[in-house]
Amino acid sequence: MTKNDGAKTTAQPIYDSLREAIMSGKFRPGEPLRQDEIARTHGVSKIPVREALLRLEVDGFVLFRKNRGAVVRELSAAELLHLMDIRVALECKALELAIPNMIQSDLDEAEQVLREYASLESIEHWSKMNRRFHKVLYEPCGNPQLLAMINDLHQRMGPYLRLLMTETSGLDRPAQEHLAILEACKATDTQLGVDLLKSHIETSKKETAARLRRRDEG
Structure with a gap:
């Protein structure tokens, strides 16, 4: 050596x-x-x-x-956009694979997370529940490598950026969109669920990127 x-x-x-x-x-x-x-x-x-x-x-x-x-290292607005584009691709694929495999206990757990979501007026709590909700939806996809890639992407974004995204989005819009996604899962409507998820992530991407640009310009 x-x-x-x-x-x-x-x-x-x-x-x-x-x-x-x-x-x-x-x-x-x-x-x-x-x-x-x-x-x-x-x-x-x-x-x-x-x-x-x-x-x-x-x-x-x-x-x-x-x-x-x-x-x-701090992420720039442009880097966030790139990561969120990857997130759209990975998570929409995970949900597409997961919806046909969902059983009642998966739906019940997701519903329980949404009930807990608004139980505390805390950005940290909302961020934690957001990650948990998405994780519950994707787990039935049956692809551990895909799930590992999604988890790694969230880790790469880091807690600071996850909290910033939660603070920017607030509670009401994400909660309504989460409920709509869950309803599509209950109806086994894979295309609708994927479309709603894509819109959900892309809206968060635009809001957070705009806030980061203002930060960088300031």
Whole structure:
């Protein structure tokens, strides 16, 4: 094993730890990632830390800025649009496959989530219930690889952006659209359910992208 290979091996757990911290929201967009602090935390030199940060930069989680070092990368409005386009494709396909396989317990669980949705006046609660509702709808699709891709996409968007999307959309519109999607599922109307889901995601995409553009311009 070469010295470089050793650094890469040591970097793997640091990479995994930092990636999880970014995706969980422990490190927020724009927050600096100081190599000396990370090295002390993991009990290593700065060499594997830099290797881990460079890998995170390649994967789109970290950005190196002049005179600032590594920071957690922030998504631009354009990047959000790209991710949401992918979300439309993946989630509509998942629902298309799921609706014919849904049984009464799936519909009952989705209905229970919608009842819990408005039980608290909290953006964090609404965001959590939103993800849970969509997850319940897609699980009967029978394609674990597709479900894993959807989950990875949500993680890549990160908790900060998910909360921003929830705050921008509010409660009323998403709640009404969720109910309409569920009714289509109950009627086993796959095309209607997919069409409603596509419109639902695209509306959220436009609203959130507009808010991010205003942020970037400000």
